[in-house]
Amino acid sequence: MAGNGHGSQIRHKIDDQEIVVGDDEEPEVNYRGIRAMPYIIGNETFEKLGALGTLANLQVYLTTVFNMSRVSATTLLSIFSGTTNFATLLGAFFSDAYFGRYKTLGFGSVASFLGLLVITMTAVFKRLHPPHCASDAERCVGATAWQMAVLLFGFGLMIVGAGAIRPCNLAFGADQFNPKTEAGKRGIDSFFNWYFFTLTFAQMVSVTLVVYVQSDVSWPIGLAIPTLFMLISCFLFFLGTKIYVIVKPEGSFLTSLAQVVAVAARKRRLKRPHQPWLTLHKYAPPKSINSKLPYTDQFRFLDKAAMITPGDEINPDGSPADPWRLCSLQQVEETKCVLRVIPIWAAAILYHVGEKQQYIVFQAMQSDRHLGGGGFQIPPATYNIFSMLTLTLWVPVYDRAVVPLLRRVTGKPSGITVLQRIGIGIFLTIVESLVGAFVEERRRSLATAQPVAHSHRGAVSSMSAMWLVPQLVLAGLAESFSAIGQVEFFYKQFPENMRSIAGSFFFLGTAAANYLNGLLITVVHRTTEGSPAGNWLPEDLNKGRLDYFYYLVAGLCFLNFGYFVMCARWYNYKGSGESVEHQMAEKEKIDRDLDSRVV
Numbered sequence: 001m002a003g004n005g006h007g008s009q010i011r012h013k014i015d016d017q018e019i020v021v022g023d024d025e026e027p028e029v030n031y032r033g034i035r036a037m038p039y040i041i042g043n044e045t046f047e048k049l050g051a052l053g054t055l056a057n058l059q060v061y062l063t064t065v066f067n068m069s070r071v072s073a074t075t076l077l078s079i080f081s082g083t084t085n086f087a088t089l090l091g092a093f094f095s096d097a098y099f100g101r102y103k104t105l106g107f108g109s110v111a112s113f114l115g116l117l118v119i120t121m122t123a124v125f126k127r128l129h130p131p132h133c134a135s136d137a138e139r140c141v142g143a144t145a146w147q148m149a150v151l152l153f154g155f156g157l158m159i160v161g162a163g164a165i166r167p168c169n170l171a172f173g174a175d176q177f178n179p180k181t182e183a184g185k186r187g188i189d190s191f192f193n194w195y196f197f198t199l200t201f202a203q204m205v206s207v208t209l210v211v212y213v214q215s216d217v218s219w220p221i222g223l224a225i226p227t228l229f230m231l232i233s234c235f236l237f238f239l240g241t242k243i244y245v246i247v248k249p250e251g252s253f254l255t256s257l258a259q260v261v262a263v264a265a266r267k268r269r270l271k272r273p274h275q276p277w278l279t280l281h282k283y284a285p286p287k288s289i290n291s292k293l294p295y296t297d298q299f300r301f302l303d304k305a306a307m308i309t310p311g312d313e314i315n316p317d318g319s320p321a322d323p324w325r326l327c328s329l330q331q332v333e334e335t336k337c338v339l340r341v342i343p344i345w346a347a348a349i350l351y352h353v354g355e356k357q358q359y360i361v362f363q364a365m366q367s368d369r370h371l372g373g374g375g376f377q378i379p380p381a382t383y384n385i386f387s388m389l390t391l392t393l394w395v396p397v398y399d400r401a402v403v404p405l406l407r408r409v410t411g412k413p414s415g416i417t418v419l420q421r422i423g424i425g426i427f428l429t430i431v432e433s434l435v436g437a438f439v440e441e442r443r444r445s446l447a448t449a450q451p452v453a454h455s456h457r458g459a460v461s462s463m464s465a466m467w468l469v470p471q472l473v474l475a476g477l478a479e480s481f482s483a484i485g486q487v488e489f490f491y492k493q494f495p496e497n498m499r500s501i502a503g504s505f506f507f508l509g510t511a512a513a514n515y516l517n518g519l520l521i522t523v524v525h526r527t528t529e530g531s532p533a534g535n536w537l538p539e540d541l542n543k544g545r546l547d548y549f550y551y552l553v554a555g556l557c558f559l560n561f562g563y564f565v566m567c568a569r570w571y572n573y574k575g576s577g578e579s580v581e582h583q584m585a586e587k588e589k590i591d592r593d594l595d596s597r598v599v
């Protein structure tokens with residue numbers, strides 16, 4: 001229904017979203033951030049309960065039910081984990097370029113449910129897994145080709161699901177808030193904090209209750225529970241459809257990046273203009289979701305892509321006739337946004353190496369794990385819950401108490417900048433590694449002097465495994481600062497049409513860190529194996545020098561922190577180019593004043 005007179009409005013719906021349109025205004029989306037959160041956070045929580053509840057114990061499932069060797073099971077899960085993390089890049093591409101986050105998330109949720117259902121079926125039906133291997137059996141019967149095919153089909157569906165869900169869920173949740181208002185910006189910041197809160201909560205439930213049911217009660221029931229959680233996740237996601245803000249994709253963003261690089265290379269011999277912010281070709285698609293970016297004085301070699309030459313033709317609407325011969329300043333600045341993020345992302349890789357200390361479980365195995373004076377021992381892998389618990393408790397405190405206090409001091413909506421938040425987490429990895437070295441030195445000396453027991457791995461130290469808690473608490477704090485900060489940073493600094501790619505960058509960093517950590521351990525193990533001081537990382541930690549390895553990691557984290565500080569000082573936040581332009585304009589004005597005085 002059309003309105004009459006100046007200032008009238010038209011109210012209608014597009015894709016089930018209420019749109020308010022004035023006579024001379026662009027359509028304005030009705031954001032329902034808080035109202036959409038129960039569906040999105042609920043979907044996230046149950047999705048993680050489903051996926052993590054299965055992944056947390058798959059190694060045990062493969063070795064006890066499918067009778068696989070430890071080496072084979074570990075190798076298979078390593079390939080599965082790495083492929084899953086790298087699949088996020090492919091899922092992000094299809095989301096941002098073709099399908100949009102809503103459809104990609106819906107597809108991924110259904111695929112994950114079907115994958116979990118297939119894996120559950122391998123436990124329920126005897127024909128889908130090999131016969132049970134008795135403890136006194138000389139030889140266990142392995143899985144047949146058909147049984148492995150069914151299992152791998154379930155893994156494949158989970159890879160497809162995770163590749164679609166992981167890069168999109170954070171961006172989709174943030175889409176529900178208006179990024180142009182202060183309330184919307186605060187809502188986005190809070191959403192990132194609460195996302196990691198629910199993620200850690202799901203991890204805690206998975207490594208305790210779900211794993212207990214799977215290992216000590218029944219594998220079919222233990223796998224059916226995560227499958228049911230994933231079904232609830234799908235139901236909650238689709239239930240909120242009419243409330244969601246659904247951002248449509250704009251086509252392949254990689255084409256635009258490739259055009260900028262190709263045109264800049266073709267025009268590399270041109271002399272860069274003296275005032276590029278005034279002379280470069282300015283054009284922005286009128287219906288693009290990307291915010292208009294000012295000129296920035298970084299990666300100046302790309303500026304030549306927007307230089308107009310005699311052979312370049314421009315359409316009547318201002319767009320280049322041939323985008324492979326002329327790009328707009330907006331395209332150039334979007335490409336700069338992507339390039340600026342990469343050095344920060346590289347620093348995040350080594351952060352993951354310092355934060356995820358791989359030998360905690362082995363240290364706990366050779367420490368006194370008795371709880372009180374009784375005979376109950378805490379399982380070695382359960383100690384990781386202290387890191388999760390720290391993040392779970394700290395995030396609400398930080399979001400509700402620390403941020404408002406910092407906001408009053410600094411005047412910034414988020415209290416501190418996102419790069420400062422990441423830097424605090426990276427610094428904490430240095431402290432975490434040093435504490436880990438001190439504790440390991442004490443554990444090893446007590447194991448040598450007064451062991452309380454012996455196992456096939458070596459003597460068990462009289463040091464309580466609770467001494468490992470401080471470094472785990474530091475790991476949780478580091479994650480609450482740096483991991484959450486990274487996700488927020490990637491989301492805000494990438495162009496808006498690349499937010500699913502931004503979501504995949506965190507998981508790509510994790511995947512790269514896993515490979516780097518494995519390489520570091522292998523190199524240290526082989527290098528020190530024949531050294532006079534002995535192997536740092538043997539099977540029996542009492543005969544090694546794990547504390548030296550922690551000192552090495554602390555040194556690498558220190559260098560990484562220095563590198564990150566340099567990158568952070570160099571970095572220009574997206575949309576902050578006005579200051580550079582203003583400074584250069586002022587410099588031009590001063591030069592002109594001086595010239596006039598000389599004349």
